Amino acid sequence: MFNSIGIPGLIIILVIILILFGPSKLPKLGRSIGESMKNFKDSTKDIMDDDEINQDEKATKENK
Known part of the structure; x- marks a missing residue:
């Protein structure tokens, strides 16, 4: 980014x-x-963690 x-x-x-x-x-x-950057990073990490949890829940429901 700063190279140019x-x-x-x-x-x-x-x-x-x-x-x-x-x-x-x-x-x-x-x-x-x-x-602000720290809060944004924490928020995106929380969202990514929530997505992973939801995917794991869907996978366990499909396996049943």
Whole structure:
């Protein structure tokens, strides 16, 4: 994903983010993005686990 952007592109993106949000809000922004990604990952894991349980239940019902 970042291979096509390159180092100069990343620097430009970081400078724009710094200008938009300011240095005092960057840690809060990073923390909230990290928490959002963690919640999304946990939610998708729960959904995948539920799908596996449902498939196992269907398989046991078909075998009976």
